[in-house]
Amino acid sequence: MNQSEREKAMTLLLHQKEYIIRFRFARSGSLRYIGHLDLMRTFERSMRRAELPLLHSQGYNPRPMLVFALPLGVGIATSDDYLDMALSEERDVKSTIDALVPMLPDGLSILDGWSVPETRVSIMAIVSAASYRLRAHGIADAVSKLYERDTVLVEKKSKGQIRTLDIRPLMLSIVADGSSDKDACTVLVCAGSHENVRPDLLLKALTTYVDYPLSDGSNCDVERTGLFAGEFPDLKRIREMS
Numbered sequence: 001m002n003q004s005e006r007e008k009a010m011t012l013l014l015h016q017k018e019y020i021i022r023f024r025f026a027r028s029g030s031l032r033y034i035g036h037l038d039l040m041r042t043f044e045r046s047m048r049r050a051e052l053p054l055l056h057s058q059g060y061n062p063r064p065m066l067v068f069a070l071p072l073g074v075g076i077a078t079s080d081d082y083l084d085m086a087l088s089e090e091r092d093v094k095s096t097i098d099a100l101v102p103m104l105p106d107g108l109s110i111l112d113g114w115s116v117p118e119t120r121v122s123i124m125a126i127v128s129a130a131s132y133r134l135r136a137h138g139i140a141d142a143v144s145k146l147y148e149r150d151t152v153l154v155e156k157k158s159k160g161q162i163r164t165l166d167i168r169p170l171m172l173s174i175v176a177d178g179s180s181d182k183d184a185c186t187v188l189v190c191a192g193s194h195e196n197v198r199p200d201l202l203l204k205a206l207t208t209y210v211d212y213p214l215s216d217g218s219n220c221d222v223e224r225t226g227l228f229a230g231e232f233p234d235l236k237r238i239r240e241m242s
Helices: 002-010 029-033 038-051 093-103 139-147 199-211 214-218
Strands: 019-027 066-068 074-086 109-118 127-135 153-158 159-164 173-177 183-191 221-231 235-239
Touching: 019 093, 019 173, 029 074, 038 074, 038 093, 038 109, 093 109, 127 139, 127 199, 139 173, 139 183, 153 199, 159 235, 199 214
Parallel strands: 074 221
Antiparallel strands: 019 074, 019 109, 066 074, 127 183, 127 221, 153 159, 173 183, 221 235
16 A cells, blocks of 8 residues: 555544543643643643543544634733543543643643533634733723724734734723722633734734833733633623533
8 A cells, every 4th residue: 555545544534433521721920931832732742641542633644632712822821711632532521630730831720621522513613702811001091092992903914914904893891900900901802713802913002002102012911811602792601601
């Protein structure tokens, strides 16, 4: 059998049953500065060390079947994110978490986990909004001024192309962390595969439209505090959809 025949045979493998466990996880500390692919590799290595029976994709270059709800940008911490792991055999969720947690590096933690039916829609497809807590000097007033505008045009690079996007309709709400705290606020924005407002676009818009200091924006502490499904204002946290 030559190489092309082997590749074809691999794509014709019978479908394997998936046993999916959905993890809710957090990322903090220095680990926030790794990229999405490095985060995926970190989980892969930890799962292998825990000797979990990961299910792999079919094809010539099989990969562990891990699906993140929404990629995390470099420098962003999170307290409420989700990852689906497909296993080749059914396992108890608690014992799986107990095996995985000791293998994770500092700054990465599993908060919860549960089984998900194989027939469910991909977790990436159900995310429609995300909340971010921003902490920097005077950022609460700056974000409020931006929210009052009718349009907020920013340049966004996607798939090698740069396009102009009005992110104002995608800014859903703003919640101040406290009446006296002008240095922190939480923003709820559209997120997902169709419409996605990254925090860096928001911070860039602040310097463009409300004269927010670039140095303050560059040093802004960003934490993703929630992922949601549904249509605004009737949103539900991902945990509630499972």
